Amino acid sequence: MFDLADKIALVTGASRGIGLAIAQQLAQAGALVICVSRTPSAIEKAAADINAAGFKAEAFTCDVSQLQSVDKLVKSLIERHGRIDILVNNAGITRDTLLLRMSEDDWDTVLNINLKGAFNCVKSVTRPMMKQRSGRIINISSIVGLIGNAGQVNYAASKAGLIGLTKAAAKELAARGITVNCIAPGYIETDMTTNLPEKSRETLLKQIPLGRIGKAQDIAVMVHFLASDEANYITGQTFTVDGGMVMN
Numbered sequence: 001m002f003d004l005a006d007k008i009a010l011v012t013g014a015s016r017g018i019g020l021a022i023a024q025q026l027a028q029a030g031a032l033v034i035c036v037s038r039t040p041s042a043i044e045k046a047a048a049d050i051n052a053a054g055f056k057a058e059a060f061t062c063d064v065s066q067l068q069s070v071d072k073l074v075k076s077l078i079e080r081h082g083r084i085d086i087l088v089n090n091a092g093i094t095r096d097t098l099l100l101r102m103s104e105d106d107w108d109t110v111l112n113i114n115l116k117g118a119f120n121c122v123k124s125v126t127r128p129m130m131k132q133r134s135g136r137i138i139n140i141s142s143i144v145g146l147i148g149n150a151g152q153v154n155y156a157a158s159k160a161g162l163i164g165l166t167k168a169a170a171k172e173l174a175a176r177g178i179t180v181n182c183i184a185p186g187y188i189e190t191d192m193t194t195n196l197p198e199k200s201r202e203t204l205l206k207q208i209p210l211g212r213i214g215k216a217q218d219i220a221v222m223v224h225f226l227a228s229d230e231a232n233y234i235t236g237q238t239f240t241v242d243g244g245m246v247m248n
């Protein structure tokens, strides 16, 4: 069940945190994972570790906010492997500050990576996936895109935008056998969240019914399921994986 043997999976932001856990999970399920991030040494290490563990991965340096670079990468992957079965739009950043202090650059940079980056990747894989008449696209949003958060108007807007992108693309691509879904993680222990003061951490824990901060692996298993053939009747959905913080 949920076997990904011979699938080609492109995972952005795969050098650490949630993206690395996703890359490892998909590789363990049998996929050849194309690991992408901006830092050559980090992404090469991520792929090398997966290969050393006996699974399959390749590393590529690419800034997802640059459409030309993404397009070039996808074209080279198609030449090399003939197909892309799974795209996971995970690359993301924060530039938190209160609205009054937020600069235009804080806004543009976060939107360009988190939202336009996903658009760039979806746009580039759409043609090959349409030709294949199959594909799985999984976007990593955030519960902040559903409920908002003070100090994160740029991030919240980018993550809410991903949910809209998911629904529109799901409707557009359904007839070609391509599913598009979204995962909205809650608070997950990664580099992005390590600097939280102890007091804020305690307050946060009180808001999580399951009583613990999430692990990157908690997100990776959901991606694995949505990427599988078994998830073929699910599209346009947003799944919160957050210990019960947001209940729909």
Ligand SMILES: NC(=O)c1ccc[n+]([C@@H]2O[C@H](COP(=O)([O-])OP(=O)(O)OC[C@H]3O[C@@H](n4cnc5c(N)ncnc54)[C@H](OP(=O)(O)O)[C@@H]3O)[C@@H](O)[C@H]2O)c1
Residues within 6 Å of the ligand: 012, 013, 014, 015, 016, 017, 018, 019, 036, 037, 038, 039, 042, 062, 063, 064, 065, 090, 091, 092, 093, 113, 117, 140, 141, 142, 143, 184, 185, 186, 187, 188, 189, 190, 191, 192, 193
């Ligand atoms: N951690 C949480 O609590 C949490 C909660 C909800 C949602 N999320 C979302 O989950 C995703 C992963 O978060 P994380 O906590 O694992 O973050 P992280 O540890 O900071 O990792 C971010 C990854 O994205 C890559 N990246 C950043 N900008 C990029 C760009 N322009 N092009 C290509 N790759 C880029 C980074 O590598 P380089 O810097 O080398 O490029 C890194 O591999 C993000 O979209 C985040 O918003 C996280």
